[in-house]
Amino acid sequence: MAKMSLDDLRKLRDTKKTDIQRREAEGKEIQVIVGMGTCGIAAGAKVTLDAFLSALDDHKLVDSVLVRQTGCMGLCHSEPTVEVLVPGMPTVIYGRVDAACAREIVSKHLVGKALLDDHILDRPAADIMKG
Amino acid sequence: MAYNHFILTCGGTGCESNKGDEIYKSLIANAEKLGVKNQVQIVKTGCFGFCERGPIVKVLPEDSFYVDVKPEDAAEIIAEQIVKGREVPRLLYKGDAEKKSNTAVEDIEFYQKQVRVVLRNCGVINPENIDEYIAREGYLGLEKVLFQWTPEQTIEEMKVSGLRGRGGAGFPTWMKWDFARKAPGDVKYVICNADEGDPGAYMDRSTIEGDPHSVIEGMITAGKAIGSHQGFVYIRAEYPLAIERLKIAIRQAQEYGLLGKDILGSGFDFDIEIRLGAGAFVCGEETALIKSIEGNRGMPVPKPPFPANKGLWQKPTIINNVETLANVPVITNKGGAWLAKIGTEKSKGTKVFALTGKIKNSGLVEVPMGTTLREIIFEIGGGIKGGKKFKGVQTGGPSGGILTEALLDTPIDFDTLVKNGSMMGSGGMIVMDEDDCVVDVARFYMEFCVDESCGKCSPCRIGTSQLLAILDKIAGGNGTEADLEKLETIGKAMSKASLCALGQTAPNPTLSTVKNFREEYLEHIRDKKCRAGKCKKLVRFEINLDKCIGCGACSKKCPANCITQVEGTDKKRPPYRIDPEKCLKCGECFKACKFGAVAKV
Numbered sequence: 001m002a003k004m005s006l007d008d009l010r011k012l013r014d015t016k017k018t019d020i021q022r023r024e025a026e027g028k029e030i031q032v033i034v035g036m037g038t039c040g041i042a043a044g045a046k047v048t049l050d051a052f053l054s055a056l057d058d059h060k061l062v063d064s065v066l067v068r069q070t071g072c073m074g075l076c077h078s079e080p081t082v083e084v085l086v087p088g089m090p091t092v093i094y095g096r097v098d099a100a101c102a103r104e105i106v107s108k109h110l111v112g113k114a115l116l117d118d119h120i121l122d123r124p125a126a127d128i129m130k131g
Numbered sequence: 132m133a134y135n136h137f138i139l140t141c142g143g144t145g146c147e148s149n150k151g152d153e154i155y156k157s158l159i160a161n162a163e164k165l166g167v168k169n170q171v172q173i174v175k176t177g178c179f180g181f182c183e184r185g186p187i188v189k190v191l192p193e194d195s196f197y198v199d200v201k202p203e204d205a206a207e208i209i210a211e212q213i214v215k216g217r218e219v220p221r222l223l224y225k226g227d228a229e230k231k232s233n234t235a236v237e238d239i240e241f242y243q244k245q246v247r248v249v250l251r252n253c254g255v256i257n258p259e260n261i262d263e264y265i266a267r268e269g270y271l272g273l274e275k276v277l278f279q280w281t282p283e284q285t286i287e288e289m290k291v292s293g294l295r296g297r298g299g300a301g302f303p304t305w306m307k308w309d310f311a312r313k314a315p316g317d318v319k320y321v322i323c324n325a326d327e328g329d330p331g332a333y334m335d336r337s338t339i340e341g342d343p344h345s346v347i348e349g350m351i352t353a354g355k356a357i358g359s360h361q362g363f364v365y366i367r368a369e370y371p372l373a374i375e376r377l378k379i380a381i382r383q384a385q386e387y388g389l390l391g392k393d394i395l396g397s398g399f400d401f402d403i404e405i406r407l408g409a410g411a412f413v414c415g416e417e418t419a420l421i422k423s424i425e426g427n428r429g430m431p432v433p434k435p436p437f438p439a440n441k442g443l444w445q446k447p448t449i450i451n452n453v454e455t456l457a458n459v460p461v462i463t464n465k466g467g468a469w470l471a472k473i474g475t476e477k478s479k480g481t482k483v484f485a486l487t488g489k490i491k492n493s494g495l496v497e498v499p500m501g502t503t504l505r506e507i508i509f510e511i512g513g514g515i516k517g518g519k520k521f522k523g524v525q526t527g528g529p530s531g532g533i534l535t536e537a538l539l540d541t542p543i544d545f546d547t548l549v550k551n552g553s554m555m556g557s558g559g560m561i562v563m564d565e566d567d568c569v570v571d572v573a574r575f576y577m578e579f580c581v582d583e584s585c586g587k588c589s590p591c592r593i594g595t596s597q598l599l600a601i602l603d604k605i606a607g608g609n610g611t612e613a614d615l616e617k618l619e620t621i622g623k624a625m626s627k628a629s630l631c632a633l634g635q636t637a638p639n640p641t642l643s644t645v646k647n648f649r650e651e652y653l654e655h656i657r658d659k660k661c662r663a664g665k666c667k668k669l670v671r672f673e674i675n676l677d678k679c680i681g682c683g684a685c686s687k688k689c690p691a692n693c694i695t696q697v698e699g700t701d702k703k704r705p706p707y708r709i710d711p712e713k714c715l716k717c718g719e720c721f722k723a724c725k726f727g728a729v730a731k732v
C-alpha cells in the first residue's frame with residue numbers, strides 16, 4: 001500500500017477491526033495460532049508449525065484453516081503454545097504441543113470437534129481492549 | 132457428533148492431589164448415567180493457576196468457574212448444567228462479597244492480577260503484520276499526538292499517567308521528555324534502549340518479538356513531543372528474532388507513511404534506525420550506550436550533563452526502555468488517567484516480570500504495580516517446583532537483592548523494592564528454593580559484575596574483584612566473621628564512589644544476602660557447612676554401606692571413576708565406596724542412587 005493519509009488509516013483500522021473480531025481471513029473460519037517467540041521456537045514451535053501444515057494437508061483442510069504466528073503468550077513453561085479457534089467451540093490455548101500433539105489437534109479438535117485432554121491452559125489475563 | 136458443553140477439570144498437581152481425578156471420573160460416570168455423554172465433553176487440563184481454591188472445574192460455553200469442587204458435586208454439575216442448562220451458583224467463585232455471584236471468568240480478581248497493558252498484543256496479533264496492530268487500536272493514540280495535541284499536551288498526558296521509566300531506576304518519563312523538549316537546539320534524538328543485559332530477563336525481547344509496533348509508536352510519540360526527527364533502537368545482536376521482526380515492522384510503517392517524511396500528512400517527519408550492540412552489560416547504561424552508538428567503546432561518562440541536554444553527538448536525547456515506550460500508545464489512546472488508575476500511589480501502571488528459577492509456571496507475567504510477591508510467585512506462578520520450600524527471590528538482577536519469605540506480602544513497586552535492599556531493575560525475577568545457596572548466588576552475580584565492569588573507574592574495577600575474592604574465601608570454608616564487615620565496608624564505598632550505576636549497585640546482591648541471610652553466611656564461616664550443598668568445597672559425598680545394595684548405578688555415572696566396590700565383604704553384592712581424594716563433587720552419584728544410599732554431608 002502506498003503512503004496513507006489520516007483517513008486511509010482510519011478506514012483501514014475499521015475494516016481490519018471487524019476482520020480481527022470475526023477472526024476470518026478469506027473465508028478461513030478455523031484458526032491455529034502458534035506462539036513463535038524465542039522460547040517457543042527454542043521449545044520446537046517450528047516443528048509444531050510444520051506438523052500442523054502437513055496434518056492439514058493430510059486431512060485436506062488446507063483451504064479452510066488459517067495457520068498464523070504470534071509472539072510470546074507468557075506461558076513459557078508450556079511451550080510450544082498454540083491457540084485454536086473453531087466456530088461454535090470454545091477458544092482454547094494448548095500447551096506442550098509437539099508434532100504428535102499437533103496432529104492430534106487436527107484430527108480430534110478440528111475434525112472431531114472435541115478438545116484434547118491434558119494440554120489445555122488458561123489465558124493469562126483479560127484483554128484490555130474490551131474495557 | 133458435536134458437543135454443546137465442555138467441562139474442563141483441572142489436572143494440575145495441586146488439584147489432582149485434592150481428589151481432582153475422582154471429580155473427573157465422577158463427572159464422566161454421571162454424564163453416562165444421565166444419558167448426556169454425547170452432549171458434553173469432559174477434559175482434563177493443565178493447572179489453571181488458581182490452585183489456592185482448587186480443585187477447579189470450568190464449564191464452557193457459559194464460562195462457569197467452579198472452585199473448591201468436591202467429588203460429590205459432580206452429579207449436581209451434570210444434572211443441573213448439562214441436563215437442565217442451569218449453573219450451580221453455590222460452587223461459583225465469588226469475589227468480594229458485594230460482587231455478583233455470576234462472575235465472568237475475566238472479572239475474577241485472580242485473573243485480574245495479571246493485567247496485560249504492555250503485553251496487550253503479545254500472543255494475540257501476528258507481529259509481522261502491521262494491519263493486525265492497527266486493528267487493535269494501533270496508531271490511534273498517534274493520531275491525537277500528531278493532529279490534536281501540542282507537544283506540551285502530550286507531555287501533560289504522560290504526567291497524568293504517572294509513568295516511570297521501566298529500565299530500572301523509575302525516573303518519571305514525562306519529566307525526561309520535558310527536559311529534552313525545553314533543551315535548546317533543532318536536532319534531537321530518541322533512543323530505545325533494548326539492550327536488556329540482566330541475567331534472567333527477557334521481557335524487552337519478548338515485547339519487540341510480539342508487538343514491535345507498540346515500541347515504534349511510542350518512539351514517534353516521543354519524537355513529536357520533544358521535537359526530534361530521528362530515532363535509534365539499540366538492541367543486542369544476540370536477539371536475532373527481535374531484530375528481524377523490528378526490521379519488518381519499521382519497513383511496513385515506512386511503506387504506510389507512519390515513519391518517514393510528512394507522517395500521515397501531518398507535516399511531521401520521523402524515522403527510526405536500528406543499531407546493534409555487542410552485548411556488554413555496561414552498554415545498557417545510558418551514557419555508555421550513547422558512546423557505543425557514536426562508534427566509540429561503550430564506557431560511561433559522568434552525569435551531568437544528562438542526555439536530555441547533551442546526549443547523542445552532544446544533542447538533546449531521550450533514552451527510554453522498551454517497556455516504557457510500549458506503555459506510551461496506551462496512554463495517548465486511553466488517556467493518562469486510565470493508566471494512573473492501575474498501580475500504587477507512587478508507581479503507576481503495570482510491570483512485566485520474567486518469572487524464572489524454581490517456579491512451576493515460569494513465563495512473562497504482567498501485574499499492576501503493588502501486587503505482592505506472594506501473589507506473583509504462588510498464585511500466578513503456581514508456587515515452587517517439586518514441592519520444595521521457598522527460600523527467596525532475586526529481583527533487579529546484578530543491581531538487585533534477594534527478598535526473603537518475610538517480605539512475601541510486601542506490595543512490589545519501585546520504592547518498596549529499594550527500601551528492602553533490592554531494585555526493580557528491568558524485571559527479572561528469579562525464584563530460589565532450599566537447594567539454592569545464598570553465598571553461591573552472591574558469588575554468581577559478583578562474578579558477572581567482575582566480567583562486565585568496563586574497568587574505567589577503580590571503585591568498581593577493584594571493588595568487584597575484592598568482593599568476589601572474599602565471597603570465594605567464604606564459599607571455600609576459609610572465611611572469618613570479620614570478612615562480613617569487610618564486604619559491607621567495600622560495598623558501601625563502591626556505591627558512593629563508582630562512576631556509573633553498574634559499580635554503584637554491584638554490591639547489592641551481596642549486601643542484601645549478608646543482611647537477610649546472615650545465619651547462612653555464619654554457617655559457612657563457623658561450621659564450614661553449606662546447607663544447600665552448593666559450595667563444593669564444603670560438601671562431601673559418602674555412601675552409607677548399610678543402605679547400599681551394590682547395584683553400581685552410581686559408579687557408572689561417576690565422571691572421575693572414583694566409586695569402586697568394597698573388597699572382601701561377605702555380601703553377595705558388595706557395597707560401593709567413594710574415594711574422597713578423587714571426587715569432583717559433581718553430585719552425579721547422588722542423583723543416580725535410587726536407594727538413598729549416597730549422602731551429601
Ligand SMILES: Cc1cc2nc3c(=O)[nH]c(=O)nc-3n(C[C@H](O)[C@H](O)[C@H](O)COP(=O)(O)O)c2cc1C
Nearest residue numbers: 296297298324327328415416417451452455632633
Ligand atoms: C549497568 C547498567 C545497565 C543497564 N541496562 C539497561 C538495559 O539493558 N535496558 C534499559 O532499558 N536500561 C538499562 N539501564 C538503565 C539505563 O541507563 C537508563 O536508565 C534507561 O534506559 C532509561 O530508560 P527509562 O527511563 O525508560 O527507564 C542500565 C543501567 C546500568 C547502570
Ligand code: SF4
Nearest residue numbers: 586587588591631634
Ligand atoms: S562503575 Fe564500573 S562499569 Fe561503571 S564506569 Fe566504573 S568501572 Fe565502568
Ligand code: SF4
Nearest residue numbers: 679680682683685724
Ligand atoms: S547407586 Fe546407591 S545402591 Fe547402587 S551402588 Fe551406588 S550407592 Fe549403592
Ligand code: FES
Nearest residue numbers: 037072074075076
Ligand atoms: S516466548 Fe513463548 S510463551 Fe514466552
Ligand code: FES
Nearest residue numbers: 143145146178182
Ligand atoms: S493445580 Fe489446579 S489450579 Fe493449579
